[in-house]
């Protein structure tokens with residue numbers, strides 16, 4: 001029987017599912033309901049300097065009828081007095097001793113102020129501390145949040161102050177609003193941080209009201225850039241987690257954050273090295289109850305894969321991430337259409353012609369393959385065909401498909417495998433699962449990478465700017 | 472030239488009829504429309520578009536609903552089909568666009584194309600915006616159009632957009648032909664048909680009502696115009712050919728349907744028999760049910776497999792409570808002054824496939840009203856030339872022969888489309904015919 005229990009930076013966790021520091025962790029009453037629903041831990045809504053919030057605060061991107069594909073906020077840290085938050089931490093820990101409570105902290109950049117808040121949070125019973133160096137708006141203008149996270153020296157200095165005082169594990173929460181997330185991560189590690197969490201929200205403008213010309217969210221006719229999160233940011237978050245976890249000078253126990261809402265999302269973050277995962281938007285959208293399937297689904301997957309603990313697969317996809325120059329240039333796949341699954345939407349056809357390499361053709365019912373018939377010619381032919389309403393008995397009898405498949409042969413595209421570059425586009429646009437598969441073609445060539453070609457002198461070495469740290 | 476018409480205001484509608492014939496397919500609200508629009512895959516060279524006789528670019532207008540560009544959506548529809556609103560309600564979409572939707576092969580419900588089309592058209596009508604097209608620069612040419620049904624309206628719109636004068640002559644007091652007087656009211660209310668024609672008339676189409684064109688007038692019109700378009704549809708319903716047909720209580724489906732649609736008939740007697748099993752017969756039978764008849768029978772000499780009505784229309788009639796008498800044939804009418812019973816004979820099929828009366832299979836069905844719906848005749852007599860001249864155009868079994876791509880008849884100055892050429896199909900077929908003919912006439916006038 002697999003288990004979700006795990007240890008994160010020395011903290012014993014009943015499962016890896018934590019609520020991220022955000023409105024779902026605003027107060028003790030909420031967090032206790034969340035624990036009842038199955039969340040293993042909660043990072044308290046960031047505690048610190050007093051603030052005033054604006055209204056409204058949120059905006060979102062809907063996509064093709066799906067609500068909140070991306071979510072944006074201009075809210076600040078907790079608007080409740082620190083004493084109240086700390087008193088409630090104590091109460092939650094007393095009533096839920098097995099669940100993890102992390103205090104998220106953000107105070108002004110003074111050594112004594114940080115010492116004081118660390119002491120009080122730990123006295124209240126927090127299992128660990130998360131330093132919020134990521135909030136992209138409002139707090140950064142007062143020298144906190146992202147203003148710290150974006151400057152590696154500040155990040156290192158404050159982490160150092162906290163470590164002087166802390167008795168519990170210290171997690172540094174990284175901002176994605178920086179060109180190389182490994183730089184602040186390395187700074188935190190140098191200062192002795194016990195763990196990292198990533199990512200916080202991404203600077204964004206979600207949209208503009210086209211009647212009033214006011215960007216959203218609107219505050220008295222004006223707006224301000226916000227922090228973007230939700231499903232849209234997951235790929236960015238995964239990349240940043242991988243970058244940090246593949247860097248020996250940065251890697252630490254990682255709490256993965258960004259767009260997580262399902263067990264699959266959680267598994268992916270763990271496969272790239274995360275020890276726990278944090279969730280905000282999905283819980284704001286659907287409520288705490290989503291954690292049940294996250295746990296249930298992850299356990300079922302672990303059972304299918306034969307994993308007993310999270311450690312059995314944590315980080316297992318990291319070795320499969322390479323720099324581009326180390327990929328095999330002699331590996332080749334081509335698209336294959338499974339005719340019996342095809343519904344004849346011809347989206348792959350238009351995609352390959354306009355967005356790829358013009359190697360999908362609608363010529364199965366022509367006397368010979370025809371690579372010169374463009375989409376415009378195909379459409380014009382159809383438009384010029386006269387069609388009438390069929391009369392039952394008279395016209396409908398015998399009207400059937402022009403081939404052996406349920407879709408007329410004339411509408412099932414054909415891939416020219418000689419020309420196909422194996423880009424994947426058609427298989428991505430096809431609405432039918434497993435209808436277009438990418439099939440391996442044996443090139444008969446041994447694996448060879450760009451780096452090997454450079455080493456062998458087949459291709460010239462690139463010339464970079466002197467001292468570019470990215471090379 | 473484009474004087475403002477208001478046909479809709481002349482609609483003789485009745486509140487009682489409106490209450491008895493509510494929408495069969497209610498309109499979408501905005502959220503539902505956008506959700507449905509987003510379900511469309513946006514197929515390339517979409518099969519739904521190919522299946523539509525007017526080739527409306529379906530995915531294009533649907534995506535414009537999803538993007539909240541309703542003006543653009545309505546324009547996309549009207550550009551291909553000037554009766555886009557009527558068609559969205561009247562079309563038998565199960566055998567047209569929705570029947571061709573790829574979703575059928577995906578184990579999913581087809582996209583509700585017609586309801587989306589209606590949504591876009593309703594939005595245009597409600598906005599009060601004008602037709603999004605203007606008349607072309609005057610060419611000095613003119614065309615006379617015989618009949619003011621869908622075929623002529625579509626032809627006239629194409630002509631006006633190309634700067635050609637379009638004069639419509641119709642026997643009835645209001646335009647639209649069967650689109651106005653024939654389509655079941657729960658699909659397309661009479662007033663809605665007129666509302667759409669008010670938009671078309673903004674192009675400067677000229678109308679002459681209560682004018683039945685005869686051979687003499689046709690000759691005059693031919694002389695005074697550069698071309699003639701024949702869009703006079705089909706004629707009266709066939710007679711049974713048995714004694715007593717002139718009796719009170721015997722009517723035909725066209726008069727019956729036009730009667731209730733214009734509010735002249737608002738109730739039905741207890742027992743009604745409809746003779747025939749086509750779409751028109753079904754419309755008449757359903758109307759009798761909704762007008763309050765207790766018992767409505769459809770009488771057909773063959774079985775359900777051979778009926779010419781669409782399968783979904785048959786299902787609809789069953790749901791309305793219509794009963795069916797298969798394999799029977801009317802042999803006589805009984806009644807003193809007013810019909811009281813229909814004499815019927817059961818039929819059987821002989822080895823050579825012909826239908827013969829079954830021995831001892833005679834019975835009588837008590838009825839208060841009999842509605843004949845056994846097909847429409849053609850009415851092309853006025854095309855026979857004056858003074859024993861040959862017919863103006865070549866006919867085949869009463870239908871006008873045309874080149875399908877241009878609508879041109881055997882007589883180059885004459886074009887034709889709609890029911891009078893195809894023997895009776897659907898509104899959308901008439902619109903497609905009229906559109907092709909309008910383009911065909913303009914092309915012919917240019918090279919002439």
Ligand SMILES: Cc1cc2nc3c(=O)[nH]c(=O)nc-3n(C[C@H](O)[C@H](O)[C@H](O)COP(=O)(O)OP(=O)(O)OC[C@H]3O[C@@H](n4cnc5c(N)ncnc54)[C@H](O)[C@@H]3O)c2cc1C
Pocket residue numbers: 561562563617618619620621622623640641642643647648649650653654655658682683684685702703704705724725728750751754850853888889890891895896897898899901
């Ligand atoms: C009862 C019934 C229900 C139907 N239901 C549907 C439906 O639900 N959906 C659908 O798509 N289709 C339906 N149809 C079919 C559809 O109405 C026709 O296919 C369409 O209206 C044909 O258009 P048209 O322009 O060819 O002819 P019509 O609509 O018949 O118009 C012809 C016009 O010409 C006029 N005219 C005729 N002779 C002369 C003359 N000599 N001089 C002047 N004017 C003349 C007539 O008064 C008429 O107004 C139905 C038909 C019937 C009979």
Ligand SMILES: Cc1cc2nc3c(=O)[nH]c(=O)nc-3n(C[C@H](O)[C@H](O)[C@H](O)COP(=O)(O)O)c2cc1C
Pocket residue numbers: 020021022023045046071072073075076077078104132134135173199200201229230231233257258259260278279280281282
């Ligand atoms: C409304 C809102 C308020 C937030 N407030 C805080 C905060 O006070 N402290 C903090 O560290 N992160 C804060 N965050 C960031 C979240 O903790 C989390 O890092 C981010 O939302 C990404 O996760 P998600 O994609 O699951 O939402 C906030 C996010 C949101 C949406």
Ligand code: SF4
Pocket residue numbers: 334335351352356357358359360415419420421422423424425426427
């Ligand atoms: S993989 Fe790319 S190039 Fe090959 S057929 Fe598909 S879209 Fe075209």
Ligand code: SF4
Pocket residue numbers: 337341342343344345346347348349411412413429430431432435436
């Ligand atoms: S995208 Fe898929 S379903 Fe559509 S035509 Fe191509 S192979 Fe067929």
Ligand code: SF4
Pocket residue numbers: 345510511512513514517518519520529530571572573574582584
């Ligand atoms: S066939 Fe169906 S899914 Fe494809 S474009 Fe038409 S309505 Fe949309």
